[in-house]
Amino acid sequence: MRRTRYSLVVIALFALSLLITLTGCHKKVAPPPPAPTKTETPAPPLAVAPAPTVSLTVSPDAIEAGQSTTLSWTSSNATNVTIDNGVGTVESSGKRTVSPSASTTYQARATGAGGNTVAQARVTVTAPQPAVIPTVNPTVSDALFFEQNIKDAYFDYDQYNIRPDAQSALQADARALNQRPGIRITIEGHCDERGSEKYNLALGDRRANAAKDFLVGLGISAGRVDTVSYGKEKNECEAHTEECWQKNRRAHVVMR
Amino acid sequence: MSFRKILLFALLLSCALPVLRTQEQSPPTIRTNSSDDIILRPIPGEVIILAAADVQPASAEKSGELAEAIKTFNQVLWDDLSFSGFFTMAGKSFYPPYPIVRAEDIKYEDWSALPFKVTYLTAGTLDLNGGVLRAELRIFDMKQHVMSFGQRIGGDTDQVRAVAHRWADEIVYRLTAGTSMGIARTKIAYSSRRGNAKEIYVMDYDGYNQQAFTHNGSNNLFPNWGAENSHLAFVSFRTGKPEINIYSYKDGSRVAFPMFNTFASTPAISPDGARVVFSLRTPRGDADLFVSNLDGSDRRNITNNPAIDTSPTWAPSGRQIAFASDRAGGSSQIFICDSDGSNVQRIMKEGGDADSPAWSPDGKWLAFHWKPHLSTNYDIYIAEIGSGKIRQLTNSGGSDESPAWSPDGRHIAFQSNRNGTPQIYIMLLDGSQLRMITSQGSNTSPAWGGYFRRESDN
Structure with a gap:
C-alpha cells in the first residue's frame, strides 16, 4: 500500500514536470516571423473594415492582498489595445501580471478601423488570513496550556506514516512547544486491539518515533521529546468498532 | 462375545480414535495436504489401554485422615494420564468392585472378563506418617500378569498433586519407551x-x-x-x-x-x-x-x-x-x-x-x-x-x-x-x-x- 501510494505520487510529479516542460517549450518555439515579401503589393482598399474583437481573462480571479494574478487577452482587427487600471497600451494579445490591492474590474479596449470593442474581467482581492497564533496568556499554567494546545497524531491501520491530519496536529504541537520552551514531552505509541501484542508493541514504538521525528523536523529539540510504546496495553477505548480502533491508533503526547 | 460387550468395545475404541485423528479443519482458501503424511502425535505401535485403579489408604484406620489426599491424587493422576494423549483410559466403572491395596488383590481373571483387554493397570497406596506423605505405586502388566515397575514417592502433605504428577510422568516415560519424559511436572x-x-x-x-x-x-x-x-x-x-x-x-x-x-x-x-x-x-x-x-x-x-x-x-x-x-x-x-x-x-x-x-x-x-x-x-x-x-x-x-x-x-x-x-x-x-x-x-x-x-x- 505504502509503495503504491509513493509510486502514484512519483508518477504524478513526473507527469506534472513533463507538462511544465512541454508548455515551456511551446512558449519558446514561437511561430516564425512571416517571410519578408519581396514585392510590396499595396493592400486592396477595403470597402468595410471588420469590427475589432477582444477577450480578457484573469487567473486566478480571487487572490489575497499582496498576491498577484495574471491578465490574459487576445484581440483581432485592432490597431490599438489598452487595459485600464494602470496597465496601459499593450500588444494585440499577451499576458500581464498584476497585483491589485483591492478588488478590481479590468477593462480591455480594442480600437481598429472597424470601431471599438471592450472586454472586462474582475479579480476579487481579500484581506490576507492572519497567521493562527494561539494567544499566549502568561498566566496560563504549562499544564493548562498543554491541555489546550497539544494534539495527538492518529494513524491508519498497521501504518506508522504521518498522514495529513497528523501533520496538522503535530505542526500545532510544534508551534505550542515553541511558545513554551520549558515543556518536555513523552510521545506514547498506541495500537488498536486487532494486531497481536508482540507486533503491536513494536508498531507503537514506530509510531511514537515517527511523530517524534516529525516534531524534530519542525525544529523541536530531540532532547525535549521522549518516546515509549504501549502497544495495545493501555488503550483509550474498549469497543470493537472502527471508531474506537481509530481512537487507539495514535501517538499520544503527554507532558513530562 | 455378547452384543452388549461388542457395543462397549466399540465405545471404548471410539475414545481411542482421537489419538489417531489429525486436524482437518481449514478455511477453504488455505491449502492443506491430506493428513496421512504428517504424524502430529507419534504414539507407540500398539494402543495401550490403561486402567488407573484408585489408590487406597495404606491402612484402614487412616482412611478418614487420607480421604482428601486420596481423592486429589486419583483425580490428578487420571487427568495427567488422559492429557498425555498416549493412552486409552479404561473407564473406572468397568473395574472389578474391590480395592487393590496389594498385588495379591488383583484377580486377573476378573480383569480378563472385561469387555476390553486392559494392557496396564496402575494401583497403589497412600500413607501419612509424622506429616510426611508416602505413596507406594505399581504398574501391572495385564497380559503377563506381573508387576512391571513401581515407585515409592515421599512428600509433604501439601504435595499430593506433585506426587501424583511424578507418578504420571514415570508411567508415561516407561510405557512409551521414552517417547515422552512426561509433562505432568512441567x-x-x-x-x-x-x-x-x-x-x-x-x-x-x-x-x-x-x-x-x-x-x-x-x-x-x-x-x-x-x-x-x-x-x-x-x-x-x-x-x-x-x-x-x-x-x-x-x-x-x-x-x-x-x-x-x-x-x-x-x-x-x-x-x-x-x-x-x-x-x-x-x-x-x-x-x-x-x-x-x-x-x-x-x-x-x-x-x-x-x-x-x-x-x-x-x-x-x-x-x-x-x-x-x-x-x-x-x-x-x-x-x-x-x-x-x-x-x-x-x-x-x-x-x-x-x-x-x-x-x-x-x-x-x-x-x-x-x-x-x-x-x-x-x-x-x-x-x-x-x-x-x-x-x-x-x-x-x-x-x-x-x-x-x-x-x-x-x-x-x-x-x-x-x-x-x-x-x-x-x-x-x-x-x-x-x-x-x-x-x-x-x-x-x-x-x-x-x-x-x-x-x-x-
Missing part, C-alpha cells in the same frame, strides 16, 4: 493482569499452584524460559520503558542485562542457554533482532532491515531463528533465518497477519497465530519447516494467540478470549483434551517450561 509461565498490573506468573501445567514471579506493579510481558528452566526472560515496564529482564528461576536473582531506555522486547534464550535474541530499536527508528550473550555483551544486529522485526524463537538446534516482520509490506509475517541473520526465508506464501512463532521441540514445525484475512480473531496454525505445509489447530470464534509447545512436542498452550477475557488453554495438537487452565484476571503469552530432571535416572 510449568507454564505467563503474563497475568490482576488489577492494573500485569505480572509474570508461573503455574503447574494444569493451572494449579499459580504464583507471581514478579511483583513490580507494572506491565510484564512475553515470558520465555531459559534452557532447563534456568532463567526466565521477559519484557518489563518497571522502569517506564519496555526493557529486557532476565532472572534466574532457581534463586530469583536478576541477571545484569543492559537497559536501553528506548524499546526492547520479546527476548528468547538460546537452547544452550548462552545467548539471547531480542527485538531492539535501532538509530533508524525501527526494531531489529539482536543476538547477545546473556549479560548483553557481544551484541549483534542480525536482521538489519528497515522493517519491524520482532517475536524471535530459536530452533532447537540453535542454528536458526524464526521471527515476525512486516518487511514484505502490509502486515506481520513469519520468517526464518540462520542465527547470524543470513538466509532469510518467508515460511509461507499466503498473506494475512501472523505473529508469535514457536519452534517445535523436534525442529520440524513452527506454531504461530495467524489470520489469513483482516478480522479481529487469530487462530493457531502450524507450518512444516521446508515444505511450508500448514495445519490449522484452532477455530474457536475467539482469538487464539501465542502458541507454546510442551517439551514433548505433543501439546500446545495458547491464549484465547473465546470465553470472554483472555485465558490460557492447553490441548493436544489435534485439538483434543482441550482445557482452560486459568480463570482469574486475564492471562496471556504462555511459555511452557522444559522437562524436570528425572530423579529416578540419577
Whole structure:
C-alpha cells in the first residue's frame, strides 16, 4: 500500500514536470516571423473594415492582498489595445501580471478601423488570513496550556506514516512547544486491539518515533521529546468498532 | 462375545480414535495436504489401554485422615494420564468392585472378563506418617500378569498433586519407551493482569499452584524460559520503558542485562542457554533482532532491515531463528533465518497477519497465530519447516494467540478470549483434551517450561 501510494505520487510529479516542460517549450518555439515579401503589393482598399474583437481573462480571479494574478487577452482587427487600471497600451494579445490591492474590474479596449470593442474581467482581492497564533496568556499554567494546545497524531491501520491530519496536529504541537520552551514531552505509541501484542508493541514504538521525528523536523529539540510504546496495553477505548480502533491508533503526547 | 460387550468395545475404541485423528479443519482458501503424511502425535505401535485403579489408604484406620489426599491424587493422576494423549483410559466403572491395596488383590481373571483387554493397570497406596506423605505405586502388566515397575514417592502433605504428577510422568516415560519424559511436572509461565498490573506468573501445567514471579506493579510481558528452566526472560515496564529482564528461576536473582531506555522486547534464550535474541530499536527508528550473550555483551544486529522485526524463537538446534516482520509490506509475517541473520526465508506464501512463532521441540514445525484475512480473531496454525505445509489447530470464534509447545512436542498452550477475557488453554495438537487452565484476571503469552530432571535416572 505504502509503495503504491509513493509510486502514484512519483508518477504524478513526473507527469506534472513533463507538462511544465512541454508548455515551456511551446512558449519558446514561437511561430516564425512571416517571410519578408519581396514585392510590396499595396493592400486592396477595403470597402468595410471588420469590427475589432477582444477577450480578457484573469487567473486566478480571487487572490489575497499582496498576491498577484495574471491578465490574459487576445484581440483581432485592432490597431490599438489598452487595459485600464494602470496597465496601459499593450500588444494585440499577451499576458500581464498584476497585483491589485483591492478588488478590481479590468477593462480591455480594442480600437481598429472597424470601431471599438471592450472586454472586462474582475479579480476579487481579500484581506490576507492572519497567521493562527494561539494567544499566549502568561498566566496560563504549562499544564493548562498543554491541555489546550497539544494534539495527538492518529494513524491508519498497521501504518506508522504521518498522514495529513497528523501533520496538522503535530505542526500545532510544534508551534505550542515553541511558545513554551520549558515543556518536555513523552510521545506514547498506541495500537488498536486487532494486531497481536508482540507486533503491536513494536508498531507503537514506530509510531511514537515517527511523530517524534516529525516534531524534530519542525525544529523541536530531540532532547525535549521522549518516546515509549504501549502497544495495545493501555488503550483509550474498549469497543470493537472502527471508531474506537481509530481512537487507539495514535501517538499520544503527554507532558513530562 | 455378547452384543452388549461388542457395543462397549466399540465405545471404548471410539475414545481411542482421537489419538489417531489429525486436524482437518481449514478455511477453504488455505491449502492443506491430506493428513496421512504428517504424524502430529507419534504414539507407540500398539494402543495401550490403561486402567488407573484408585489408590487406597495404606491402612484402614487412616482412611478418614487420607480421604482428601486420596481423592486429589486419583483425580490428578487420571487427568495427567488422559492429557498425555498416549493412552486409552479404561473407564473406572468397568473395574472389578474391590480395592487393590496389594498385588495379591488383583484377580486377573476378573480383569480378563472385561469387555476390553486392559494392557496396564496402575494401583497403589497412600500413607501419612509424622506429616510426611508416602505413596507406594505399581504398574501391572495385564497380559503377563506381573508387576512391571513401581515407585515409592515421599512428600509433604501439601504435595499430593506433585506426587501424583511424578507418578504420571514415570508411567508415561516407561510405557512409551521414552517417547515422552512426561509433562505432568512441567510449568507454564505467563503474563497475568490482576488489577492494573500485569505480572509474570508461573503455574503447574494444569493451572494449579499459580504464583507471581514478579511483583513490580507494572506491565510484564512475553515470558520465555531459559534452557532447563534456568532463567526466565521477559519484557518489563518497571522502569517506564519496555526493557529486557532476565532472572534466574532457581534463586530469583536478576541477571545484569543492559537497559536501553528506548524499546526492547520479546527476548528468547538460546537452547544452550548462552545467548539471547531480542527485538531492539535501532538509530533508524525501527526494531531489529539482536543476538547477545546473556549479560548483553557481544551484541549483534542480525536482521538489519528497515522493517519491524520482532517475536524471535530459536530452533532447537540453535542454528536458526524464526521471527515476525512486516518487511514484505502490509502486515506481520513469519520468517526464518540462520542465527547470524543470513538466509532469510518467508515460511509461507499466503498473506494475512501472523505473529508469535514457536519452534517445535523436534525442529520440524513452527506454531504461530495467524489470520489469513483482516478480522479481529487469530487462530493457531502450524507450518512444516521446508515444505511450508500448514495445519490449522484452532477455530474457536475467539482469538487464539501465542502458541507454546510442551517439551514433548505433543501439546500446545495458547491464549484465547473465546470465553470472554483472555485465558490460557492447553490441548493436544489435534485439538483434543482441550482445557482452560486459568480463570482469574486475564492471562496471556504462555511459555511452557522444559522437562524436570528425572530423579529416578540419577
